[in-house]
């Protein structure tokens with residue numbers, strides 16, 4: 110039997126107190142009554158362009174608007190809708206409704222920031238210029254790239270987003286409707302049983318915990334429904350590890366073993382046959398085809414093509430195609446007036462919204478120092494966090510850095526133990542904290 114953790118020994122009254130304390134913290138961050146104390150805004154006429162107005166772009170814009178006085182800040186973002194992506198897993202689990210994920214971008218655009226609803230179609234860093242989908246060109250003194258990543262479903266033969274929710278196919282990554290459709294497909298599987306396939310692609314992906322969460326959620330839903338005995342669940346890891354942080358990988362493997370979830374290593378999904386319900390994997394021993402009743406597809410991901418094809422991308426090496434920033438200062442390694450924040454960065458860790466919360470102050474403070482005539486002094490340590498949902502009502506609050514060290518924010522929560530409290534943080538606290546982040550208040 111599992112050892113009782115410190116938290117599980119706490120009595121019910123104390124639990125209530127802890128939740129109140131945490132929620133109070135979350136709410137304080139949400140309303141942002143007291144933005145972090147800052148030096149007086151720097152007076153400048155600098156022209157700053159931010160490409161992308163998702164989690165990273167909006168956060169960057171809010172921080173710049175507060176830290177600079179007189180700057181010309183332009184944010185380019187095509188979408189009027191802002192999606193709270195970390196909530197996609199909760200919709201896929203059937204716990205949240207789609208409406209809980211949707212916001213309007215304009216609600217988070219700080220005063221003093223000009224938002225242009227368009228896309229960037231070319232970067233011209235040699236000329237300090239970008240080209241817009243409108244055909245216009247914009248010049249800048251400083252550029253922040255925050256375009257996030259692109260989902261390449263077409264990297265899996267036979268797969269298209271229209272299939273999500275049909276033929277036993279789920280994929281929460283494709284957006285709120287897809288997450289809802291994933292839950293429908295999974296609910297049918299939970300009822301009937303059969304073979305459930307899970308896994309992730311070989312590329313870097315945002316929220317690398319989500320494929321594991323979906324596996325454990327399926328197991329939990331079936332256990333609750335009393336149908337687990339009718340199903341075989343298989344996790345197809347893309348390489349030798351189920352997760353890149355060894356301590357976490359071992360814990361997940363233990364959880365999978367305890368719950369009877371099989372693991373295949375070095376299996377990369379290459380094709381889907383929706384009619385025959387068969388999935389094909391590339392393995393070191395050649396192609397392997399598996400039947401399924403339900404499959405959760407996670408597409409290969411890359412930086413948006415416009416970035417991949419630009420001089421701003423790493424031209425070689427492990428991060429080829431992602432933005433070539435210094436992993437500590439987040440400043441471009443070849444174009445010193447360019448910074449990157451968020452999923453687009455070609456760094457070893459950090460494709461989560463939690464990473465944006467840590468990257469944005471580093472990149473923006475360094476940029477402001479440069480505008481003031483100084484040099485970057487702030488460093489990002491690779492902080493990445495993922496409340497690894499292990500079932501409805503329980504999660505592990507996993508936080509780590511570039512060196513794969515666990516860096517827990519809450520000393521009273523063991524990061525490698527399933528907790529109701531980590532679930533409360535995932536379900537109740539992260540969204541208000543995220544919204545406060547977009548407003549530059551945390």
Ligand SMILES: Cc1cc2nc3c(=O)[nH]c(=O)nc-3n(C[C@H](O)[C@H](O)[C@H](O)COP(=O)(O)OP(=O)(O)OC[C@H]3O[C@@H](n4cnc5c(N)ncnc54)[C@H](O)[C@@H]3O)c2cc1C
Nearest residue numbers: 161163164165194195229256257316451452460461462463
């Ligand atoms: C299923 C799922 C679960 C997740 N779970 C978690 C979690 O539990 N915890 C966590 O911390 N994170 C989680 N994340 C990850 C988190 O949502 C991302 O890491 C975060 O949104 C990254 O912010 P970003 O600004 O880099 O990218 P995004 O928020 O995706 O924003 C990028 C923006 O750039 C814009 N853009 C793209 N190309 C162009 C262009 N050419 N011109 C102009 N604009 C452009 C896009 O329209 C988009 O709005 C999850 C993500 C998913 C999909």
